[in-house]
Structures are given as structure tokens and as C-alpha cells.
Amino acid sequence: MALQAIAFYLLATVTLVSGFCVVSARNPVHSVLFLILAFFSAAGLFVLLGAEFLAMLLVIVYVGAVAVLFLFVVMMLDVDFAALRQGFATYMPLGAGVAAVLAFEMIAVSSVIATKGAGAAHDSPMASGTELSNAETIGRVLYTDYIYFFQAASLVLLVAMIGAIVLTLRHKPGVRRQIISDQVARTPKTGMTIVSPGSGEGIGE
Amino acid sequence: METAVNFWATPTGWTIISVAQILAVLVGLLVSLAFVMYADRKIWAGVQMRKGPNVVGPFGLLQSFADLIKFVLKEIVIPDGADKFVFLLAPVLTFALAMVGWAVIPLAPGWVVSNINVGVLYLFAISSLGVYGIIMGGWASNSKYPFLGSLRSAAQMVSYEVSIGFVIITVILLSGTMNLAQIVEKQAGGFWNWNFLGGGLRNLPIAVVMFPMSVIFFISALAETNRPPFDLPEAESELVAGYQVEYSSSPYLLFMIGELANVILMCALISILFFGGWQAPLDLAFVHAWGPTAQSFYGFMWLFLKIIFFFFLISMTKAIVPRYRYDQLMRLGWKVFLPISLVAVVLVSAWRILGPLHS
Numbered sequence: 342m343a344l345q346a347i348a349f350y351l352l353a354t355v356t357l358v359s360g361f362c363v364v365s366a367r368n369p370v371h372s373v374l375f376l377i378l379a380f381f382s383a384a385g386l387f388v389l390l391g392a393e394f395l396a397m398l399l400v401i402v403y404v405g406a407v408a409v410l411f412l413f414v415v416m417m418l419d420v421d422f423a424a425l426r427q428g429f430a431t432y433m434p435l436g437a438g439v440a441a442v443l444a445f446e447m448i449a450v451s452s453v454i455a456t457k458g459a460g461a462a463h464d465s466p467m468a469s470g471t472e473l474s475n476a477e478t479i480g481r482v483l484y485t486d487y488i489y490f491f492q493a494a495s496l497v498l499l500v501a502m503i504g505a506i507v508l509t510l511r512h513k514p515g516v517r518r519q520i521i522s523d524q525v526a527r528t529p530k531t532g533m534t535i536v537s538p539g540s541g542e543g544i545g546e
Numbered sequence: 547m548e549t550a551v552n553f554w555a556t557p558t559g560w561t562i563i564s565v566a567q568i569l570a571v572l573v574g575l576l577v578s579l580a581f582v583m584y585a586d587r588k589i590w591a592g593v594q595m596r597k598g599p600n601v602v603g604p605f606g607l608l609q610s611f612a613d614l615i616k617f618v619l620k621e622i623v624i625p626d627g628a629d630k631f632v633f634l635l636a637p638v639l640t641f642a643l644a645m646v647g648w649a650v651i652p653l654a655p656g657w658v659v660s661n662i663n664v665g666v667l668y669l670f671a672i673s674s675l676g677v678y679g680i681i682m683g684g685w686a687s688n689s690k691y692p693f694l695g696s697l698r699s700a701a702q703m704v705s706y707e708v709s710i711g712f713v714i715i716t717v718i719l720l721s722g723t724m725n726l727a728q729i730v731e732k733q734a735g736g737f738w739n740w741n742f743l744g745g746g747l748r749n750l751p752i753a754v755v756m757f758p759m760s761v762i763f764f765i766s767a768l769a770e771t772n773r774p775p776f777d778l779p780e781a782e783s784e785l786v787a788g789y790q791v792e793y794s795s796s797p798y799l800l801f802m803i804g805e806l807a808n809v810i811l812m813c814a815l816i817s818i819l820f821f822g823g824w825q826a827p828l829d830l831a832f833v834h835a836w837g838p839t840a841q842s843f844y845g846f847m848w849l850f851l852k853i854i855f856f857f858f859l860i861s862m863t864k865a866i867v868p869r870y871r872y873d874q875l876m877r878l879g880w881k882v883f884l885p886i887s888l889v890a891v892v893l894v895s896a897w898r899i900l901g902p903l904h905s
Contacts, residue, residue, distance in 0.1 A: 344557060370685060374632070377678070397667035401711075405674025406704060409681070413700050416685050416693075474663045476724060519873070 349389055355382040369415045377408045394476040567659045571648055579806055580610035586861050593865035620795040632686035637800035640679030644807035647672040651814050652727040654824045654846035665726035666714055677703040680779055684789035695788025699779035705879035706769040712887035713763045716894045717819045720745050730823030737827040742820040748902045755890045760820040762883050767812035773860055775867040776875060817852035824849040
């Protein structure tokens with residue numbers, strides 16, 4: 342359909358251009374903003390493929406959470422951009438080489454899939470002949486065939502999380518922390534003492 | 547009639563009808579926002595025993611329109627050191643995101659611009675994007691207070707999104723669908739079928755979990771939309787007005803409308819997820835005899851009343867509850883809401899597998 346084609350080319354162009362701008366933008370905050378735009382239009386491409394569940398997850402996880410933290414960190418960094426850009430020409434050939442290898446691999450894989458793999462059998466990568474939405478389809482595959490990989494991935498994430506906490510948690514001595522339960526449990530009886538000092542005496546400690 | 551049906555099925559007709567629907571929702575929303583703003587100020591004034599706006603129009607009803615004209619006619623001041631493009635993009639983004647969320651809200655039986663299968667996730671995604679308007683606005687202002695405000699808001703909104711996410715998962719588990727219209731349809735039949743009571747009499751025991759979930763959702767919605775008592779990004783007493791300091795005129799207006807539209811969106815969302823959306827609290831038999839259009843209007847009336855009710859609660863919260871301190875806010879999000887909602891997800895899943903719903 343014409344409308345779909347227009348949407349595809351629009352989203353694909355935005356993805357590529359913003360991807361390029363991520364690398365070329367002078368200001369790192371602009372780079373992150375372009376990265377967010379790239380994520381977002383990639384999510385649009387997922388919707389065009391009929392994978393709306395993945396698209397929403399991409400937006401929630403990458404745009405809504407990961408990129409916010411990126412932006413958070415980059416905004417607070419005090420980087421000397423002139424110094425960063427000096428090595429640009431030196432590393433350019435290496436980067437171009439890596440990019441060329443990646444592009445070749447991706448073209449090879451997608452052409453193989455299109456001619457021999459799943460793409461040749463079905464028009465759409467979705468499981469055909471079922472009434473399931475693609476969230477349910479992914480769930481069925483994830484929790485049956487790939488359950489061990491799924492659990493392993495979650496364990497890796499858990500370890501990473503605990504590791505990050507262990508590395509950054511510091512207990513400074515002498516910091517007075519708020520203990521809510523103590524505050525709530527405080528009554529007039531425990532919280533104050535009533536004294537009646539005599540005239541001219543005051544309260545001695 | 548036959549040709550008319552065919553015309554609406556063609557791409558041109560589809561485009562025309564979609565644009566018309568979008569315009570209807572947007573215009574209705576923007577007009578009601580003007581009065582919601584007025585109601586907010588009146589309620590706040592009432593709590594403080596003031597009169598509130600009462601000069602422009604009868605009872606001051608046209609105050610918001612006077613404010614609109616005032617804002618639009620003022621000069622847009624852009625700070626010298628500001629990043630101009632991002633500075634102006636931020637309020638537009640906030641406004642646009644607050645509007646696009648309404649695309650999936652089922653306003654009444656059959657009244658929804660886009661009835662997608664992942665409606666809940668879409669709304670969650672859109673509300674998680676809302677933080678960018680604030681961060682970008684704070685950063686682009688190139689000034690200390692806005693920057694501090696935007697950093698606070700980034701931490702705050704990311705924290706409360708987590709608990710909102712788990713609360714939404716409990717509703718999804720209970721309803722078995724992520725389509726908002728279907729979630730509402732499953733709550734038909736009377737208020738005892740609404741999700742805050744577990745969705746049906748057989749599920750009544752799980753109300754022990756679902757009712758606190760609706761409360762957590764309400765509080766997290768306050769934090770997510772930067773409403774008092776969680777309005778730390780714009781805390782007037784310490785950050786003057788946070789990320790909005792450098793904004794004036796229309797950009798400021800866009801921020802304000804976007805924020806208010808987000809609040810109403812959250813009211814609509816809590817009505818739909820927990821309080822039956824457009825379902826009436828009692829299923830009256832004579833309503834079923836009405837035509838589909840009359841039933842739609844009847845349903846819309848109930849959703850409207852529920853939104854108004856929750857907005858009233860949010861407004862009263864603003865007037866009554868003192869602002870949280872920043873560390874208390876973080877503690878509430880991570881140490882109270884997150885564990886409670888995590889346990890709730892486990893309990894609701896267990897109920898789905900072991901309870902009477904399991905067939």
C-alpha cells in the first residue's frame with residue numbers, strides 16, 4: 342500500500358539521518374537526543390512490521406528509561422569536545438572498516454532470510470494461522486522453547502544490578518538517617534519530658 | 547447508503563474520518579482543559595477560603611480564556627545562552643505527548659480514535675516520554691535552577707514509572723488483555739465487577755490486593771505528572787519554578803496545558819483501569835433498550851463523571867498535602883511502592899493460576 346510505503350521510507354530516512362547525526366553532532370546532548378529520535382523511528386518501523394508489542398517495549402525500555410539515564414549523565418558531564426574531536430581523522434578508517442563489515446554481514450543475513458529462511462515461507466514473520474496477538478505469540482515462545490535462556494538472561498541482569506549496587510554503595514559514618522518507623526512510633530511519652538524548674542535554678546544537664 | 551459505506555472504507559474516506567475524530571477529541575479536550583484549570587483554581591481557593599477567579603465572565607468562568615489571550619500576546623523571551631531549538635522544542639514536545647496519549651482512550655462504547663491491542667503499553671510508553679519535555683527544557687535554559695529541576699524530575703519520573711508499570715501489570719493479569727476497550731468491557735455489570743474490587747464477585751478476595759493497587763496508582767500518577775505534593779521539579783520555595791523559570795508567553799502556556807492534559811489523562815487511565823471506564827456503577831436494564839448512540843453518550847457521561855471525580859481528588863491533594871522532601875519522595879517510590887507492587891504482581895498471578903478464574 343502506498344501509505345505504508347510512504348511511512349516506511351519516512352521512518353527509515355529519519356532513523357538513518359538521526360543515526361548519522363548521533364555521530365556527527367558537536368554537542369553530546371544533541372547526540373543523545375538524536376539517538377532517542379533514532380530509537381523512536383525504529384519503533385515506528387516495528388509497528389509497520391506488525392510487531393507492535395516489540396515497538397512499545399522499545400519505546401518504554403530504551404526511550405523511556407535507558408535514554409533518560411544517558412541524557413542524565415551526559416548533561417552532567419563536563420567534556421572538552423575539542424579534545425574529543427582531535428582523534429577523529431585517525432580513527433576514521435578503523436570506524437569505516439568496522440561499519441563496512443557490519444553492513445556486509447547484515448545484508449548477507451537478511452538476503453539469506455529473505456530467500457531461504459522464514460521470510461521465504463511466510464509473508465510476515467508472525468506465526469500464521471493463529472488468532473493470537475503478537476504479545477501472546479512472543480510469550481508462548483519465550484516461556485516454552487527459550488525458558489532457560491530467558492531465565493539465564495534475567496539472572497545475568499540480576500547479577501549486574503547487585504554488582505552495581507555493591508560497587509557504589511558507601512556507608513559513611515556519622516550520617517544521620519531518617520528512620521520512619523522510629524518517628525511514627527514516637528509518642529509524647531517517649532518524645533518529651535516535662536520538667537518544672539524552680540525559680541532562678543534553670544535546668545542542669 | 548451503500549456508496550457512503552464504500553467511501554468511508556477507501557483510504558481517502560478513512561483519512562478524512564480519522565482526522566475528524568482526532569479533531570473532535572482534541573477540541574473537546576482543549577475546551578474542557580480551560581474549565582478544568584478554572585475548577586482547579588476554584589477548588590484550591592475554596593480550601594483556603596478565598597474566592598478564586600470571579601471577574602471574567604459569569605462566576606469567572608472565562609478566566610482561562612482571558613489567561614490564554616494574555617499568554618499568547620506576550621513576547622517570547624529566549625535567554626541569550628539558551629539552546630534555541632531545544633528550548634522551543636521542549637514545550638512543544640510536552641504538549642504533543644500529552645495530546646497523543648488520548649488516541650487510545652476509549653471514551654464510550656465504540657468511541658476511540660485508535661483501538662490498538664497494546665493500548666496500555668502505548669499509554670505507558672507515552673507517559674514515560676513525558677520526562678523529555680522537562681529535561682530538555684531545563685537543560686536548554688542554560689541556567690542553574692531549571693537544570694536542578696530537570697535533574698530532579700528525571701529521577702522522580704523514572705522511579706515512579708517502575709511502580710506504575712507493576713500496577714498496570716496487575717490489571718493486565720486480571721483482565722487478560724492489553725486493549726483498553728476490552729479492559730473496560732470486562733468490568734461490565736456493576737461496580738462490584740470493577741477492577742479495584744478484583745473484577746467480579748468470584749474475585750472479591752483479590753480486592754485486598756487490587757484496592758491498594760488503585761491507591762498506589764493514584765499516588766504514582768501524582769508523582770508522574772509532577773503534581774503536588776510531588777511537584778519537586780518546579781518547587782517554588784527552593785527552585786523558584788524549576789524547569790519553567792526561563793519560559794514565558796506561549797512556550798510556558800504549552801508546558802502548562804501539557805501538564806494539565808497529562809493529569810486528566812491519568813484521571814482517565816485510573817478510571818479505565820480500576821473503576822470501570824464508561825461502565826455505569828449499576829447495570830440498569832432500561833439502558834439496554836436505548837439506541838447505540840444514546841448508550842455511547844450514557845457511557846461517556848459516566849467516564850466524564852469519574853474523570854471529574856479523580857480530578858477533584860487530585861485538586862484537593864494539591865490544596866491539602868504539604869510537599870514531600872526529595873529523599874522522602876525517593877524512599878516512597880523505591881522502598882515502599884516498588885516492593886508492594888512487586889508482591890502484588892506475584893499475588894495476582896497466583897490468583898490467576900490457582901484461584902477460581904483458572905479453567
